[in-house]
Amino acid sequence: MDYELKYCPLCDVYAAQYQYWEDRNDHVVACLQCGCNVTAYSKQQVINTWNKRPEEEKLLKLLHECYMRFKSYQMDVDMSPPEHHRDFMKRIEAALGT
Numbered sequence: 001m002d003y004e005l006k007y008c009p010l011c012d013v014y015a016a017q018y019q020y021w022e023d024r025n026d027h028v029v030a031c032l033q034c035g036c037n038v039t040a041y042s043k044q045q046v047i048n049t050w051n052k053r054p055e056e057e058k059l060l061k062l063l064h065e066c067y068m069r070f071k072s073y074q075m076d077v078d079m080s081p082p083e084h085h086r087d088f089m090k091r092i093e094a095a096l097g098t
């Protein structure tokens with residue numbers, strides 16, 4: 001398999017499958033559990049469409065902003081941050097993969 005499909009956004013399981021419908025010249029990715037699907041004129045396009053999660057991109061951007069603000073806050077404060085603060089930063093860093 002030369003591609004990876006994300007989980008189904010509706011039923012949250014990894015049950016999607018790519019198919020090419022030759023009679024309609026459609027490339028389709030469909031969830032085998034709930035049947036929701038996307039179609040496109042190329043394989044790459046349909047896979048990109050299926051895998052796109054705009055809400056994830058927005059949340060990552062927000063998380064990154066939160067991280068940067070926390071970092072600047074730590075630099076402004078003339079004392080070391082409390083333990084729970086450092087743990088929170090570690091969790092944010094892990095989520096961002098930094």
Ligand SMILES: [Zn+2]
Nearest residue numbers: 008011031034
């Ligand atoms: Zn589904």
